[in-house]
Amino acid sequence: MNVNAPLVPGPKWTRKPQARPDEVLEAALDVFAANGFAATRMDDIAKAAGLSKAAIYLYFPSKDDVFKALVEQRIGVVQSHFDAAAKDQKHDPLAGLQRAIRLWANSFHDLRLAALPRIILAEALRFPELADFYHRTVIERTQASLIELFQAGIDKGLFRPVEPLVAARALMSPLMFEILRRQAFPAHIPPLSMDELVDSIFDLFLKGLAMPEVENHSGVAP
Structure with missing residues (x-):
């Protein structure tokens, strides 16, 4: 040297x-x-x-692999926290449901992230393999966690014996719509924070789900 x-x-x-x-x-x-x-x-x-x-x-x-990696990286992390929150709260299904959906809704504070489910909804027919991947990776996992909480609530006598899968979809659908709406119309976001919105939707949903005893206790006629 x-x-x-x-x-x-x-x-x-x-x-x-x-x-x-x-x-x-x-x-x-x-x-x-x-x-x-x-x-x-x-x-x-x-x-x-x-x-x-x-x-x-x-x-x-490929471009498909980029999109799948995005779903696994960005939404997959959220999904893991969501699953853990749901499992940890099975002893208190009401609190578990509220905590889980709050976590899920707030994960989309980055509106770009909402582009991923929006793309799947818009282009699923053209790219069925990609849609199937998203359904298995995100939707089925989310539903499975919620189903466990709903079933725990039914077993404890807190909820009427409804079909848990239908209940899971009924709870998540308005939240998903609001997330997509906020991305499509950012100039028309309501004054409610995401937490306030989640609490309002949860309250409306719960009044239709609670057993008559819970309704009477809350002052709502059965």
Whole structure:
């Protein structure tokens, strides 16, 4: 080694290869939110991520894989917390339901995240394999956690013996609609916070679900 050779300064910083998939997914979320799935190209994602198209393919073989990774990374983390909250509260199904749906609704404070279910709803017929993946990864897991809470409430005599799957869908549908509506019409978001909205929907839902004894206790006629 020539100790007299001039030192060549290296770059001030370099991108860590392990960080690049996250950069790609962050850029892809912006692009999908703006363009939808069908109109998004891998070139668009690469440009938004500041990488070459070839670099994108090192991490994700296809646009479908990018979208699936987004669902697993962004919604999958939320889903894990949701599942844990539901299981931890089976001893108190009422509190468990309220806590779980609050957590789920507030996870969409980043309206870009709401683009993922919106895309699935809008483009499911054109991309049935992607829709099936979303249904298995997100919807079925969410329903399963809620079904456990509803069944626990029925077993404890807190809820009427309704069909738990129908109850789960009835509870989540207005929340999902509100999340999608807030993304579509950001200038017309109601003054209620998401927590206040969740509590209002939960209260309305519960009055139709509670056993007559609970209704009488609350002052509502059976």
